[in-house]
Amino acid sequence: MKKVKIGVIGCGMISEIYIKNCTERFGNVEVVACADIYLPAAEKRAAQFGFRYETVEELLADPEVEVVLNLTIPSEHSKVSMRALKAGKSVYTEKPMAIDKAAGEELVKYAKEHGLFVGNAPDCFLGGGLQTCRKLLDEGIIGKPFAAQAFMFTCGPEWFHPNPEFFYQEGAGPVLDWGPYYISALVALFGPVKKIVSMGKKPKDSRVIMTATSPKVGQEFPVEVPTYVSSLMEFDNNMMANVTLSFDMHYPYWEADMPFLRVYGTEGSMDVPDLNKYEGPILVRNNKGEVTEYPLQFGFTENSRGMGLSDMANAMRNGVTYRANADFGLHIAEVLCDIQKSAVDSKEYVIENKCEIPEQLPMNLPDCLYQ
Numbered sequence: 001m002k003k004v005k006i007g008v009i010g011c012g013m014i015s016e017i018y019i020k021n022c023t024e025r026f027g028n029v030e031v032v033a034c035a036d037i038y039l040p041a042a043e044k045r046a047a048q049f050g051f052r053y054e055t056v057e058e059l060l061a062d063p064e065v066e067v068v069l070n071l072t073i074p075s076e077h078s079k080v081s082m083r084a085l086k087a088g089k090s091v092y093t094e095k096p097m098a099i100d101k102a103a104g105e106e107l108v109k110y111a112k113e114h115g116l117f118v119g120n121a122p123d124c125f126l127g128g129g130l131q132t133c134r135k136l137l138d139e140g141i142i143g144k145p146f147a148a149q150a151f152m153f154t155c156g157p158e159w160f161h162p163n164p165e166f167f168y169q170e171g172a173g174p175v176l177d178w179g180p181y182y183i184s185a186l187v188a189l190f191g192p193v194k195k196i197v198s199m200g201k202k203p204k205d206s207r208v209i210m211t212a213t214s215p216k217v218g219q220e221f222p223v224e225v226p227t228y229v230s231s232l233m234e235f236d237n238n239m240m241a242n243v244t245l246s247f248d249m250h251y252p253y254w255e256a257d258m259p260f261l262r263v264y265g266t267e268g269s270m271d272v273p274d275l276n277k278y279e280g281p282i283l284v285r286n287n288k289g290e291v292t293e294y295p296l297q298f299g300f301t302e303n304s305r306g307m308g309l310s311d312m313a314n315a316m317r318n319g320v321t322y323r324a325n326a327d328f329g330l331h332i333a334e335v336l337c338d339i340q341k342s343a344v345d346s347k348e349y350v351i352e353n354k355c356e357i358p359e360q361l362p363m364n365l366p367d368c369l370y371q
């Protein structure tokens with residue numbers, strides 16, 4: 001099958017693993033060019049992987065590029081994606097698809113009207129960890145699931161990112177930055193969300209860049225969004241979940257001593273592994289209180305960013321459905337935007353844009369995913 005040719009826009013931190021996986025691993029995609037508003041960033045990635053770099057305008061006009069992989073910052077996602085669609089390219093975008101519902105709806109509408117594809121990160125729910133959880137839950141390992149609790153408690157990105165300011169601006173914060181992992185995992189396991197209500201706090205009005213390698217280390221910058229947000233949601237299947245997300249802790253999230261996501265069922269509970277990763281462990285507690293670790297039954301357990309893009313490329317060539325699709329991304333974006341709004345006004349929001357539960361991946365897929 002002819003590979004789908006990819007042009008990357010946004011050559012920052014996360015672009016390296018995407019390009020590496022698309023270049024060395026996934027069999028049905030090929031990165032042919034990259035661009036960035038800061039041209040030296042594109043030049044660096046192009047030299048590292050051996051393809052051309054271009055200005056954003058050149059890449060959008062490049063006839064070889066079929067899909068734009070949009071790895072810009074959240075506030076730019078929907079604008080860059082819309083420019084790509086209007087240039088006749090399909091798009092796979094980093095999360096969230098859009099930072100307001102109307103922009104997301106406009107994107108999806110335009111793509112559907114023009115026969116173009118839109119896909120969205122995160123694709124961690126396609127990893128071996130979450131796919132195995134889904135299979136075990138569908139098999140009834142904890143009986144009938146009725147509730148879930150999720151926690152993302154961490155120090156802020158000013159501790160590891162060279163340019164952490166965007167994480168505290170409108171369109172980011174723990175809700176729009178980390179929330180996508182949690183909400184997409186919940187929706188991939190239990191289906192769409194019916195309604196949400198939240199409360200949020202902003203303990204600090206400014207932060208300081210602590211990343212030692214950043215040229216801006218020591219600089220203070222403002223915080224625009226709530227950084228401790230707790231949300232209560234109900235799903236169309238009548239399950240409920242509490243999701244609490246915070247950048248106000250004094251340790252990294254993996255030291256938080258809280259479950260990432262615990263699902264409660266009529267016959268036991270399941271601790272779902274790190275939602276930002278693709279691996280295990282999966283721990284199940286039965287109704288006698290005994291805890292068992294279940295082996296993973298699916299592959300793709302290391303950093304497999306780009307799986308969702310490869311899955312979309314397969315859909316483009318073979319006319320099948322893809323999992324991290326436009327409806328899924330729009331639903332997640334609407335839930336996140338409403339959690340953020342509710343964190344400020346404490347109102348209840350009913351979710352309007354719905355999606356299907358993404359189809360389970362087949363077991364024993366080859367390491368290259370698709371040829």
Ligand SMILES: NC(=O)c1ccc[n+]([C@@H]2O[C@H](COP(=O)([O-])OP(=O)(O)OC[C@H]3O[C@@H](n4cnc5c(N)ncnc54)[C@H](O)[C@@H]3O)[C@@H](O)[C@H]2O)c1
Pocket residue numbers: 009010011012013014015035036037038041056071072073074076080094095096163177
């Ligand atoms: N860094 C991570 O660990 C991580 C993990 C998962 C997802 N993400 C997501 O990936 C995206 C990018 O994150 P990052 O860490 O690579 O950020 P980054 O700041 O390192 O890189 C973003 C790049 O996009 C470029 N850019 C910004 N606006 C642009 C525009 N309009 N046109 C062209 N280029 C533009 C910037 O110049 C920069 O080089 C974000 O949405 C982030 O949430 C990041």
